[in-house]
Amino acid sequence: TSTSVAIVGGGPAGLMLSHLLALAGIESVVVEIRTRQQIEETHRAGILEQDSVRLLVESGVSDRVLRDGDEHEGIELAFGGGLHRVDFRALVGASCQLYPQTEVFTDLADAHAREGREVRFGVSDVTVHDVGTDRPAVFFTDADGTHHELRCDYLVGADGSRSTCRGAVPEASRAQYFREYPFAWFGILCEAPASAPELIYNHSERGFALISQRTPALQRMYFQCDPATDVADWPDDRIWEELQTRLQANGHTLHEGAITSTSVLPFRSFVQEPMRHGRLVLAGDAAHTVPPTGAKGLNLALADVRVLAEELERAIVRKDPSALDDYSVRALRRVWKAQHFSYWMTTMLHTLPEASPFDVRRQVGELTTLVGSTAGSSYLAEGYTGWPTAR
Numbered sequence: 001t002s003t004s005v006a007i008v009g010g011g012p013a014g015l016m017l018s019h020l021l022a023l024a025g026i027e028s029v030v031v032e033i034r035t036r037q038q039i040e041e042t043h044r045a046g047i048l049e050q051d052s053v054r055l056l057v058e059s060g061v062s063d064r065v066l067r068d069g070d071e072h073e074g075i076e077l078a079f080g081g082g083l084h085r086v087d088f089r090a091l092v093g094a095s096c097q098l099y100p101q102t103e104v105f106t107d108l109a110d111a112h113a114r115e116g117r118e119v120r121f122g123v124s125d126v127t128v129h130d131v132g133t134d135r136p137a138v139f140f141t142d143a144d145g146t147h148h149e150l151r152c153d154y155l156v157g158a159d160g161s162r163s164t165c166r167g168a169v170p171e172a173s174r175a176q177y178f179r180e181y182p183f184a185w186f187g188i189l190c191e192a193p194a195s196a197p198e199l200i201y202n203h204s205e206r207g208f209a210l211i212s213q214r215t216p217a218l219q220r221m222y223f224q225c226d227p228a229t230d231v232a233d234w235p236d237d238r239i240w241e242e243l244q245t246r247l248q249a250n251g252h253t254l255h256e257g258a259i260t261s262t263s264v265l266p267f268r269s270f271v272q273e274p275m276r277h278g279r280l281v282l283a284g285d286a287a288h289t290v291p292p293t294g295a296k297g298l299n300l301a302l303a304d305v306r307v308l309a310e311e312l313e314r315a316i317v318r319k320d321p322s323a324l325d326d327y328s329v330r331a332l333r334r335v336w337k338a339q340h341f342s343y344w345m346t347t348m349l350h351t352l353p354e355a356s357p358f359d360v361r362r363q364v365g366e367l368t369t370l371v372g373s374t375a376g377s378s379y380l381a382e383g384y385t386g387w388p389t390a391r
């Protein structure tokens, strides 16, 4: 079989791309090794930039984000004994939306089902071939055990941080940039009322904590931990004591409740350049990973595919594959801005294992400067709510 664009990966990046291509009259097939249910059960971040919200609504995926999401016009930075609000609306006239990534995925999967488009979940043995030629291919085995060879004009690797497609680019044709961090996040979901109306990014000598929400009765919280942490060593009491101690350092108390999920999230920064090789392009986590502070991962993936859909349309309609070079250049500009933003939010708020009292006080100095400066706060507000997409 064959198609115009074969997309490896049916997460938000792959499904949004396929949706945008369909709107432009371009045929695509999505293959995904996980089942729809497996993806829906994986907890991810929960903050959408303004343009991510607009993309979902204006492309006709769903307007559920406007009804079921929660608009946030600012965040609280907690440090030095108190809470300090950063007012996005007042600073940059923008807001973001609390709407979990799993809901974005559900909206996209529903849109594809509604339109009867080809998305193959739960496939196995996915391999990519002939990426340096005019007719690349994806081989896979479907859920019934049938082997398929899918030929295409363009191949998109939207297959996440453990991407197979990324590895199909010869070493001599790509560069990889890494940064590791000596900490991770311990994430929980708990059945409790919200502890604050907005997100709290909490700095403390004992380490960072983030207070987020999901629904009026379900909350999402994280605290900085050692990457080797085993969730089995953390009964509910110990988790609550750690979270309360960190928040109480800044005079805030959390509403506690039954913890229904625990996990440890790794931290790293990664970019592979360029995001194009021959007729293979990479999008989302397949090309880059950001640490979670600031919730840029999903937003960056959606920004990639918005640009990619435009450039693929140019490549296909004008039969000019060089449009894909423009994709890589345009996408990478934003990727590196987001890499910096995520790195900056991370290093400003987390405590290094070897941090001295000087280091902790210097961070409080930085945070004090930030909230006391319209220029400083506006930089945070712009980055958090999302930069506009430039040509």
Ligand code: DHB
Pocket (backbone or CB within 6 Å): 044, 045, 046, 047, 199, 210, 212, 213, 220, 292, 293, 294, 295
């Ligand atoms: C959430 C996660 C983040 O990494 C972040 O910066 C803000 C919110 C969340 O899961 O709600």
